[in-house]
Amino acid sequence: MRMGQGASFGSPGKQEMQTMIDRFQGGAQELARGVVICLLAWSAVGTAWSAGPAPAAMLEQARSLLQSGAADQAHRLLAAQEQAHAGDPRFDYLLGVAALEAGNSGEALFALRRVVVQRPQDLGARVDLARAYFGYGDMASAKDEFDALLVLQPPPETRLVIARYLRAIDRRSARSRPRWAGWAALELGADTNANSATDLSSFQDFELAEESRGTPSPYAHLLGAGSYSRPLTARLRLLLDAQLEIRQYSQAQFVNRLQYAGAASVDYDSDRRAWWLRLGGISGRLDGRHNDSALNLDLGWEHRFNPTWSARLDVRQSRLRFTEAVAIRDVDETLLALGVRRPVGWWRGGVAGASVLLGKDTAARSESPYSRDIYGFSANTALVGMRRTQWLLSSSLIVSDYAGSFVGSGRQDKQFSIALTVNLNDPRYPIWVLRPQLGWSLNRSSIELYDYDRVFGGIQLRRVFE
Secondary structure, three states: OOOOOOOOOOOOOHHHHHHHHHHOOOOOOHHHHHHHHHHHHHHHHHHOOOOOOOOHHHHHHHHHHHHOOOHHHHHHHHHOOHHHHOOOHHHHHHHHHHHHHOOOHHHHHHHHHHHHHHOOOOHHHHHHHHHHHHHHOOHHHHHHHHHHHHHOOOOHHHHHHHHHHHHHHHHHHHHOOOEEEEEEEEEEEEEOOOOOOEOOOEEOOEEOOHHHEOOOEEEEEEEEEEEEEEEOOOOEEEEEEEEEEEEEEOOOHHHOEEEEEEEEEEEEEOOOEEEEEEEEEEEEEEOOEEEEEEEEEEEEEEEEOOOOOEEEEEEEEEEEEEOHHHHHHOEEEEEEEEEEEEEOOOOOOOEEEEEEEEEEEEEOOOOOOOOEEEEEEEEEEEEEOHHHOEEEEEEEEEEEEEOOOEOOEOOEEEEEEEEEEEEEOOOOOOOEEEEEEEEEEEEEEOOHHHOEEEEEEEEEEEEEEO
16 A cells, blocks of 8 residues: 555555455444444544554554555554554554555544544545445445545545545445346457368368368357346345357358357355355357357355455356267366456556466267366456546466377367457446457467467447446
8 A cells, every 4th residue: 555645644546445446345234333433433532632652663664564565464563552552643544544454444443533533634534534434334424424525625636536436335335226237239340260270271181171271251249138136135146147149250151159148146245255156058059050058157256365466266167068960079177267366556447367277178978089188377457548448458378188089199289369358438428338359369289280370350339238
């Protein structure tokens, strides 16, 4: 966390504020909030004149820990001295910020309220007090504090941060009610290799059919999705969603695809951790005929160490089945992804993440060569530009070691892919999003027949329904 310059003791930077907004989940019950508010008033009055001043060396050590991102250490250092120094506004401010950044919003309320009682014009302390109410789940008090801050005519940067929090409060209010949402989109583009196939015309003295050679083609992509979410408790939510996709190639009709999918999930989210369980299915038709289906079970877990770093684990078990003509490709698949995520310090509102991927496909038929071990790496970055423009960059490297023999040889594939998508959203037309995108993939195999490269690009117009 960076200590600010505009207030007596500093205020959080925009990046930390945005991270706090993105991380907020849930809240406490009304009775508990009432008890805390009463204790706050007692604590502020009772300690304002009872404590001695905090040693300057300790305050400087805590400030250095906060600036280096070690909020947990700063919190432990200060909390051990609270009884001796509560009521010193310098100490209370640092204790409140450390508790807030360490994920202890309730404890932060006590310390920051003591500061505001003594120094009501301290803009930094009041912003952090509002953040603490937000993190604790008391949306009414958080909104009151943020609204009161706007009356004080804070600097433009602070006003922008407050506006973000107020929007997040509105979103949280919507999240606490059953909600329908959806979108529909039309995408037009071109693909240099619609069927992800080799550019060879023959292999081992055999002529390859057109469907087995890379075919470039323009395409039209129509897609839509809808979802229904319903809170089960303050932190537990049920989500149902469905999606339909139609992709048509004018020069490669044999890969025209219709796909529909549906899923049900339950997710739990608290201040520091989240988990989710999801069961879903996919069915696909190729060139007008049923081609494949999948049943997926997903389990995920995320832990937020602090406002900067979080770790995530995703596990998927899938049952992939194809039509009888290509049933040799039927597999049961297990995938695991372990990743980390953090804000991009050099870009406002940016987030970057990386994951290690491990997996295994087990062929459903004994004669199938499609059993394989999977391992790789993926990375992604999201950057927010001006006028709500969002830049999404993703890349991955996946290695597949097949257990069976293909055309008399062992097979290993290495696939690298990279894609860039830009979300253009004019605030005057919030329900419309324009999404240009560009992607490239390269597959290199120990068997030349499976080598291919592909470039695709398109532009999508999306209409959001809420």
